[in-house]
Amino acid sequence: MTPSTPTTQAIADRLVALCREGKYEQAQDELYADDAASVEMAGAVGFPERVEGIAALREKGRQWADNIVEIHGGNVSDPVVADDWFSVAMGIDATYRDRGRVSKQEICVYRVRDGKIVHEQFFYDAG
Template identity: 85%
Template sequence: MSKPETNTQSIAERLVALCREGKYEQAQEELYADDAVSVEMAGASGFPERVEGMEAIREKGRQWADNIVEIHGGSVSDPVVADGWFSVAMGIDATYKDMGRVDMKEICVYRVRDGRIVHEQFFYEVG
C-alpha cells in the first residue's frame, strides 16, 4: 500500500495537469468523491460559501463558466503536498458578464481521502 502522500502527490499532479489544459469538468469527474465539499471565501459575490456533493459543485462550475465572456490568461502552480492535503496557486485574467475584466489570484487547498478529492477551499481577495 502506498503512503498517503504518494497517492496525494499523484492526484495533485493530475489536477494541475488538467487545470492547465482548462479541463476542470474532467478533473472533477476523474478525481473528486461524490460527496466532496467546495468552500468559497465569505462575502464572495455570486456563489454560496459552501456547497456539498458533486452535482452542486458541477452547477457552481457551470455558473462560473457561463459568466465568462473571454479568458485573457491564467496560471496554475506546481502543487505543494503534505500528507493528505495539497495546495495550488491559480490565477485567471478574464472578462466576466457581471464584473468586467478581473485578474484574479487565489490559493486552492484540497484534501484527499481514499484516492479522491473530498474537500476544496479557495482563498482570494473579496471586494
C-alpha cells in the first residue's frame, strides 16, 4: 500500500456512508476494482451465486433495484475491520415486484486490495 492508497478502514467507512444514502452505484464506481467478484448465498432466489467483473456487478445491482417497488426502511451498521477485510450488517424492508414485501438482514463481508474492493460476499437466510 502506498501512502496515497486508502486504508481498508477508509474504504469501509466510505462504503457504509454511501450505502446509508442508498448510493450503491456510486459505491461501485468509487470503491470497486474492475475485476471484483460478488458471491450470494447458495440457493438464493433471483441472482447467480457468483458474478465477476464490475460490469456484472453493476448489472446485478441494476436488476435488484429494478425489482424494488418501494423501500420501507433499512439499516447499515458501522464496519468491523481486520487487515484487508471488513464486514457490515445490512438490513432492508422493501416491497419487490416478484416477492411482495420482505424484510431481510444480512452480513456483508468485503476484501480490499490496493485500495479497492475486490470481493464481496453476502450471508443471509436464503429461504
